[in-house]
Amino acid sequence: xxxxxxxxxxxxxxxxxxxxxxxxxxxxxxxxxxxxxxxxxxxxxxxxxxxxxxxxxxxxxxxxxxxxxxxxxxxxxxxxxxxxxxxxxxxxxxxxxxxxxxxxx
Numbered sequence: 001x002x003x004x005x006x007x008x009x010x011x012x013x014x015x016x017x018x019x020x021x022x023x024x025x026x027x028x029x030x031x032x033x034x035x036x037x038x039x040x041x042x043x044x045x046x047x048x049x050x051x052x053x054x055x056x057x058x059x060x061x062x063x064x065x066x067x068x069x070x071x072x073x074x075x076x077x078x079x080x081x082x083x084x085x086x087x088x089x090x091x092x093x094x095x096x097x098x099x100x101x102x103x104x105x
Contacts, residue, residue, distance in 0.1 A: 004028070004052045006043070006081075007094070008074050013039060017050055040084065047085050055087050058094035065093075 005025070007014035015028035028050075031042050046052070057078045060070040078089040 001053045002051050003054045003056060004043075004047060004050065005056045005058070006089075007058045008077050010073065013043065015043070015046065040081065043081065044085055047087070052085075052087065055081065055085075055089040057081075057089050057091050059091040061093055061095055063095065065095075 001020040003018045003020070005016040005018065007016075012030045012032040014030050016025050017028050018025045028046060031039050047055075055078075057074060059074055060068070062068055075091070078091060081087075082089050
């Protein structure tokens with residue numbers, strides 16, 4: 001299964017690619033600038049080119065798990081992407097992921 005992980009931001013969208021069975025996650029890069037429609041088109045192109053089967057989208061929550069304005073934007077982005085590519089987007093709590101990545105080296 002080919003997985004695209006998405007870190008959505010209002011200025012930049014970070015992307016990473018993984019394939020189940022391999023212990024390897026590869027950065028795809030960042031999509032920045034431009035309007036939302038163009039950024040979405042670039043993501044859709046990557047989904048098609050890499051034959052993506054699953055989308056994982058980081059969900060920004062507050063330290064106590066509460067939703068905020070960014071949470072709402074990410075959810076709206078995920079719903080729109082699902083509609084356009086007909087692939088379910090799994091929302092994953094991204095609290096503390098930077099700390100975990102730092103600990104992994």
